[in-house]
Amino acid sequence: MxxxxxxxxxxxxxxxxxxxxxxxxxxxxxxxxxxxxxxxxxxxxxxxxxxxxxAINSIVEVKEGDIVYGVVEARKNSMAVVSIDMVEGSSRGVKEDIEASIHISEVSDDYTEELEDEYLVGDIVRAKVVQAEPTIRLSTIGKQFGVVKGYCSQCRKDMKYKKNKLYCPRCDIYENRKISKAYGKIKLKRKNN
Structure with a gap:
């Protein structure tokens, strides 16, 4: 290898x-x-x-309108906490420990009753920055945004996109998520800046 x-x-x-x-x-x-x-x-x-x-050493500032990738670190009532790892279109990493939030109203075009039906801690999401200061707020409204890599709630293995849900072949279960149309298709390449 x-x-x-x-x-x-x-x-x-x-x-x-x-x-x-x-x-x-x-x-x-x-x-x-x-x-x-x-x-x-x-x-x-x-x-x-x-x-x-x-780790990627150069630092990128996160701005309103940026498309970012991050890991869901926690879910609190009506908000998901995301640790931002990368800004799309940049080969450089972001400052360490940049946390952002996705409010339940910014999850989907559809009504979202329970945040736990949309994101699981550990999921990797693609989101748009809708506010950069004083705190970073993200949105996953739109088909291109949402979970791009999800893990089974039972065994924590990678899940496959199947029948508009995420499927774990190991556990033979389906789980709901706010899934990006890019699920399983994101290929990140280093760009020369």
Whole structure:
């Protein structure tokens, strides 16, 4: 598993097998697999047989109108808390610990009764910044926004898009989410700035 091309990874993405690589900086080992601990670029050192994830050093400011990717960290009453990892169109990372919120009224064009039916902690979402100051507010209204990578609430494995829901083949269950039309299609490439 040697990759010469830079590949962006999200927290939790598998970057290698423990029998092939040593878990390096920015990674962790779980059940014989090496996973990314944070958003960044996966690098493989063939000499040391080490897989690591390098955080992206340059900093990008988040502005109103930006399209961002982030991890749902918590759900509180009528709000989801998202940790922003990346601004679309930029090869640079954002400042560490940038938190934003998605109010229940900014989830979907449809009426949203329960936030827990739309996002699960750990889901990766694509959202638009509707307010940048004093706090960052996001919206997932529109078909292009919502969950782009979801995990099963039972086993935490990647879910597949099937029948307008997310499906876990391991648990044989379907779960509702506010799913982006880009679910499973997002390919992030490093851009030269």
């Amino acid at each position: 040697v990759e010469n091309e830079d590949k962006f990874v999200f927290p939790g993405d598998e970057v290698g097998m423990a029998e092939e690589w040593i878990s390096g900086e920015g990674t962790y080992e779980d059940e014989g697999k090496i996973h990314a601990a944070h958003f960044g670029v996966v690098k493989y050192n063939e000499e040391d047989l080490e897989a690591r994830v390098e």
